[in-house]
Amino acid sequence: MFFKLALRNIFRQKIRTAMTLAAIIFGVCGLILSGGFVQDIFVQLGEAIIHSQTGHVQVFRKDFLEKGTRQPDKFLIENPIPLAERISAIDGVKDVSARLSFSGMLNNGRRDLGIVGEGIEPEKEAELGTFVSITAGRQLTNGDTFGMVVGQGVAHSLNLKPGDQVTLVMNTSEGALNTLDFEIIGIFQSFSKDFDARAVRIPLPAAQELLLNNGANLLVVSLHHTQDTDRVLTQVQTLLDGTLDARNWRQLSDFYDKTLQLYDRQFGVLQLIILLMVLLSVANAVNMSAFERLGEFGTLQALGNTRSQIARLILLENTYLGLIGACAGVLIGVALALIISAIGIPMPPPPNANVGYTAFIRIDTGTVSSAFLIGLAATSVAAIFPAMRVSKIPVVDALRQNG
Numbered sequence: 001m002f003f004k005l006a007l008r009n010i011f012r013q014k015i016r017t018a019m020t021l022a023a024i025i026f027g028v029c030g031l032i033l034s035g036g037f038v039q040d041i042f043v044q045l046g047e048a049i050i051h052s053q054t055g056h057v058q059v060f061r062k063d064f065l066e067k068g069t070r071q072p073d074k075f076l077i078e079n080p081i082p083l084a085e086r087i088s089a090i091d092g093v094k095d096v097s098a099r100l101s102f103s104g105m106l107n108n109g110r111r112d113l114g115i116v117g118e119g120i121e122p123e124k125e126a127e128l129g130t131f132v133s134i135t136a137g138r139q140l141t142n143g144d145t146f147g148m149v150v151g152q153g154v155a156h157s158l159n160l161k162p163g164d165q166v167t168l169v170m171n172t173s174e175g176a177l178n179t180l181d182f183e184i185i186g187i188f189q190s191f192s193k194d195f196d197a198r199a200v201r202i203p204l205p206a207a208q209e210l211l212l213n214n215g216a217n218l219l220v221v222s223l224h225h226t227q228d229t230d231r232v233l234t235q236v237q238t239l240l241d242g243t244l245d246a247r248n249w250r251q252l253s254d255f256y257d258k259t260l261q262l263y264d265r266q267f268g269v270l271q272l273i274i275l276l277m278v279l280l281s282v283a284n285a286v287n288m289s290a291f292e293r294l295g296e297f298g299t300l301q302a303l304g305n306t307r308s309q310i311a312r313l314i315l316l317e318n319t320y321l322g323l324i325g326a327c328a329g330v331l332i333g334v335a336l337a338l339i340i341s342a343i344g345i346p347m348p349p350p351p352n353a354n355v356g357y358t359a360f361i362r363i364d365t366g367t368v369s370s371a372f373l374i375g376l377a378a379t380s381v382a383a384i385f386p387a388m389r390v391s392k393i394p395v396v397d398a399l400r401q402n403g
Contacts, residue, residue: 028329035367104170119207137162137186153197322379
């Protein structure tokens with residue numbers, strides 16, 4: 001009887017019910033849209049880092065990340081090809097490419113610029129670096145024996161354009177000075193402005209010739225699916241001896257984790273604000289409705305219903321409201337997310353980045369579920385205090401309201 005009565009009471013007070021439902025739906029939609037937006041930031045930022053710099057997993061000699069920047073020649077993987085072939089055999093691995101790091105001076109015939117560079121396998125890197133755009137010229141290919149691509153910042157500092165000739169000067173591992181002439185093949189723009197200000201890339205054989213070695217500092221592993229990263233990392237680590245180490249892209253990118261923590265805190269505050277908004281809105285509507293119906297509750301008590309049954313009736317009505325509002329909020333929120341994602345949200349460049357991007361609203365199961373539960377729980381909790389207060393009013397005082 002109470003279930004039917006609670007349901008009838010909801011539809012009997014149409015204006016009050018509509019106001020309460022609007023608050024719940026607004027809150028649930030807000031959580032779905034903001035949560036989906038934040039999730040999209042996480043995904044796009046992660047993919048930009050993976051496909052412009054780190055790959056999914058990197059293998060290197062121990063202490064290379066901490067000490068290898070200044071002396072990369074001291075942290076070489078000798079004969080990396082057999083290890084790369086074993087890693088390539090792991091399920092989920094798309095490709096493995098070698099990189100050889102170096103630093104030196106780049107001269108255009110008029111001035112010098114200190115650079116950090118990488119010897120790369122051009123066609124493998126082009127496949128991995130989908131977030132690296134060529135703004136002038138073209139990508140390196142395996143046939144560009146003495147070709148070079150430079151970051152936008154390097155090109156701007158030295159006034160370089162495709163077809164220009166430059167000289168790369170560096171010290172070998174034995175301390176001797178070595179130079180090679182290169183042709184500028186292209187100018188690239190990556191996710192990081194700081195990286196583009198100093199970075200150059202040349203074919204791996206040319207870098208090995210300059211440094212007089214056949215090794216590599218990094219083996220960069222790219223995967224078919226980013227969600228396989230942890231599994232592949234574990235399998236890669238089983239192939240390594242005690243001199244080598246492997247880390248995933250999140251461990252290699254401190255910027256990503258700090259950004260993640262920042263947005264998690266911001267979204268947590270937003271969730272709290274929306275929760276309080278729904279609580280206060282629903283509590284106000286329930287409180288007003290309950291006191292307008294004091295005469296009705298007095299009559300129910302006079303007919304033999306207990307105070308706990310009256311409180312349970314109010315709670316049940318609001319649980320129904322919460323359930324209807326949360327379901328409607330999920331449907332409307334998901335529909336809005338799909339519409340907004342079809343259009344896209346133009347975004348400015350993130351901090352330390354070069355280019356803007358188009359954001360979307362990702363429909364994440366966890367976000368949708370939490371929004372639904374928050375909408376339902378907030379509505380039910382908001383009814384507790386009014387229900388307890390109304391149930392404690394003496395039946396005689398409640399019956400007077402019928403007059």
